[in-house]
Amino acid sequence: MIEGVNGLENMFKFLDENQYVIEELTDAIVVIDTEGKITHINKRALELLEVSHENAVGKAMLSVYPESKLNQTVTTQKVERNIRLSVHNRVCIASRVPLFKENRVIGAISIFDDITRIEQMSSRIEADRSEMSILKTILEIAYDGIVVVDVNGYITMISDAYKKFIGIGDDQVIGKHVTEIIENTRMHIVAQTGIPEVNDFQEIHGDYMMATRIPYYVDGKIAGAIGKVIFRNVSELQNINKKFSRVEKDLKNLRSEISSLHRAKYNLNQIITGNEEINKLKNYVNKLAHSKSSVLIQGESGTGKELFAHAIHLSSHRREMPFIKVNCAAIPEHLLESELFGYEKGSFTGADKNGRIGKFELADQGTIFLDEIGDMPLQMQAKILRVLQEGEVERIGSNTPRQVDVRIIAATNRNLKTMVEEKSFREDLYYRLNVINLMIPPLRERKEDIILLSNHFIDLLNQENHGKLKGLSEKTQMQLFSYDWKGNIRELKNVIERAYNIIEGEEFVQPWHLPAHINSGKYVTNSEPLKELVDAAEKKIILERLIAFKGNKSKTAADLGISRMALHKKLEKYDMK
Numbered sequence: 377m378i379e380g381v382n383g384l385e386n387m388f389k390f391l392d393e394n395q396y397v398i399e400e401l402t403d404a405i406v407v408i409d410t411e412g413k414i415t416h417i418n419k420r421a422l423e424l425l426e427v428s429h430e431n432a433v434g435k436a437m438l439s440v441y442p443e444s445k446l447n448q449t450v451t452t453q454k455v456e457r458n459i460r461l462s463v464h465n466r467v468c469i470a471s472r473v474p475l476f477k478e479n480r481v482i483g484a485i486s487i488f489d490d491i492t493r494i495e496q497m498s499s500r501i502e503a504d505r506s507e508m509s510i511l512k513t514i515l516e517i518a519y520d521g522i523v524v525v526d527v528n529g530y531i532t533m534i535s536d537a538y539k540k541f542i543g544i545g546d547d548q549v550i551g552k553h554v555t556e557i558i559e560n561t562r563m564h565i566v567a568q569t570g571i572p573e574v575n576d577f578q579e580i581h582g583d584y585m586m587a588t589r590i591p592y593y594v595d596g597k598i599a600g601a602i603g604k605v606i607f608r609n610v611s612e613l614q615n616i617n618k619k620f621s622r623v624e625k626d627l628k629n630l631r632s633e634i635s636s637l638h639r640a641k642y643n644l645n646q647i648i649t650g651n652e653e654i655n656k657l658k659n660y661v662n663k664l665a666h667s668k669s670s671v672l673i674q675g676e677s678g679t680g681k682e683l684f685a686h687a688i689h690l691s692s693h694r695r696e697m698p699f700i701k702v703n704c705a706a707i708p709e710h711l712l713e714s715e716l717f718g719y720e721k722g723s724f725t726g727a728d729k730n731g732r733i734g735k736f737e738l739a740d741q742g743t744i745f746l747d748e749i750g751d752m753p754l755q756m757q758a759k760i761l762r763v764l765q766e767g768e769v770e771r772i773g774s775n776t777p778r779q780v781d782v783r784i785i786a787a788t789n790r791n792l793k794t795m796v797e798e799k800s801f802r803e804d805l806y807y808r809l810n811v812i813n814l815m816i817p818p819l820r821e822r823k824e825d826i827i828l829l830s831n832h833f834i835d836l837l838n839q840e841n842h843g844k845l846k847g848l849s850e851k852t853q854m855q856l857f858s859y860d861w862k863g864n865i866r867e868l869k870n871v872i873e874r875a876y877n878i879i880e881g882e883e884f885v886q887p888w889h890l891p892a893h894i895n896s897g898k899y900v901t902n903s904e905p906l907k908e909l910v911d912a913a914e915k916k917i918i919l920e921r922l923i924a925f926k927g928n929k930s931k932t933a934a935d936l937g938i939s940r941m942a943l944h945k946k947l948e949k950y951d952m953k
């Protein structure tokens with residue numbers, strides 16, 4: 377256009393004739409004569425120069441736009457192209473051309489346009505371009521997997537590391553839907569929902585990665601999502617994974633161990649009795665089981681105190697929680713405190729370096745059964761009292777008490793009342809424990825239970841061994857009935873078990889299946905003298921041979937011409953083990 381204008385002999389004529397074209401041009405056009413007066417100006421030029429048509433046409437160019445150099449073009453007669461100039465703070469680019477008629481200069485024309493927007497755009501493109509190149513570099517050098525998807529989930533960018541990790545080339549990735557390329561991805565979802573996901577576990581190639589997915593916005597509208605996956609420390613992560621699952625497994629095992637090891641085993645129905653007193657106790661326990669009150673169970677050894685403790689726990693709301701038994705007599709005094717209360721890390725030499733949880737904490741929400749409480753040292757009694765009063769325990773080496781919710785059941789075969797009088801048991805603790813008191817009568821005061829329990833134990837043994845033993849012979853019943861059961865039910869149970877093991881095909885337990893001290897009672901009649909004699913003789917012979925072979929059972933058995941097993945049974949039968 378400028379080329380066309382330049383050199384036209386009759387520019388003004390052209391301009392006049394083509395007025396409408398010039399008007400519609402998006403370029404601004406101003407023409408001056410040799411005196412510097414505006415002869416032609418189009419709409420766009422008026423706009424840019426911010427002047428009205430009347431104030432422009434016929435007026436001096438310099439009055440409209442004082443910085444104008446168009447007058448100089450008339451003088452210099454030089455063509456100037458692409459001159460940057462500023463018009464009312466707009467960046468314009470202008471070309472100035474002298475106009476000639478018959479080799480004589482008659483004026484000049486300026487064609488200019490506002491390039492502010494273009495300028496901005498190009499500088500933005502420039503900036504974008506440098507940002508892009510920075511981004512590209514980042515994508516190339518990043519260790520992490522970075523992927524960018526558009527709003528529809530199609531991949532627009534991906535880091536080299538990610539490509540390498542997936543084992544795929546550039547051309548195979550860009551433009552593909554992310555679900556085709558990356559396992560278990562959620563990028564397309566985040567690109568839709570706009571909800572970021574931070575540090576999510578994502579399984580890729582069988583490993584767990586940490587994935588973070590962030591939506592990105594352009595002009596306030598969601599435009600896609602940027603994802604980052606950390607697999608830099610895959611092996612480290614794998615180790616953590618392994619450790620994690622191991623710890624998880626351990627924890628699970630421990631939990632089930634706690635609940636199986638520390639689960640009460642006997643409920644009230646498993647307390648077998650025909651005795652009125654015991655039945656009363658069972659009813660009483662059933663009523664009081666739900667209260668958190670402490671229980672003191674007293675009775676001779678083997679009367680079923682522990683059985684009752686189990687049953688109380690199982691009848692209470694705490695039944696799903698641990699039932700922790702502590703035998704106060706079995707644990708050495710200096711270990712009892714750490715056993716009951718636990719200890720902090722490194723609180724004393726020889727302690728487990730990780731510290732240890734005490735039985736009270738272990739029993740939290742459940743029941744602790746302090747068996748043989750009468751054997752508890754006085755100093756420990758004070759500490760137990762504190763748990764009862766404050767409901768809190770303190771680990772050895774720690775100053776911070778921990779709250780525990782534990783029901784205490786204590787049992788003893790000793791007479792605590794007397795011990796209180798003798799000052800070997802704290803009176804305050806005694807009263808604290810003795811809120812609910814159970815006195816279990818010994819077997820000799822509930823003889824009706826002897827046969828009942830014997831049959832019960834036989835039933836249990838039959839179940840366990842798929843056996844068919846029918847019960848006790850009448851004579852055996854008499855023997856058992858007349859025996860003075862110092863060891864109570866525990867002793868009875870042992871006797872039945874022993875008989876069960878040495879029985880050889882008989883349907884009923886016979887007196888000779890009982891230990892000698894029970895069998896030799898006054899109910900042994902002479903009705904079976906031969907058997908008695910044979911037994912006595914057999915016992916004597918075995919004893920002699922055993923002594924001769926210095927207790928070597930194989931040699932003894934061989935010498936007697938019986939199997940080791942048979943000898944074993946006979947030794948048991950004669951209580952010679």
Ligand SMILES: Nc1ncnc2c1ncn2[C@@H]1O[C@H](COP(=O)(O)OP(=O)(O)O)[C@@H](O)[C@H]1O
Binds near residue numbers: 648678682684829832
């Ligand atoms: N009433 C009962 N019914 C069934 N078994 C019983 C009964 N009383 C005691 N036993 C059994 O006798 C044994 C001793 O009981 P235990 O509760 O340990 O006595 P304690 O704690 O008083 O010494 C246990 O094996 C228990 O199963």
Ligand SMILES: [Mg+2]
Binds near residue numbers: 678682
């Ligand atoms: Mg006991």
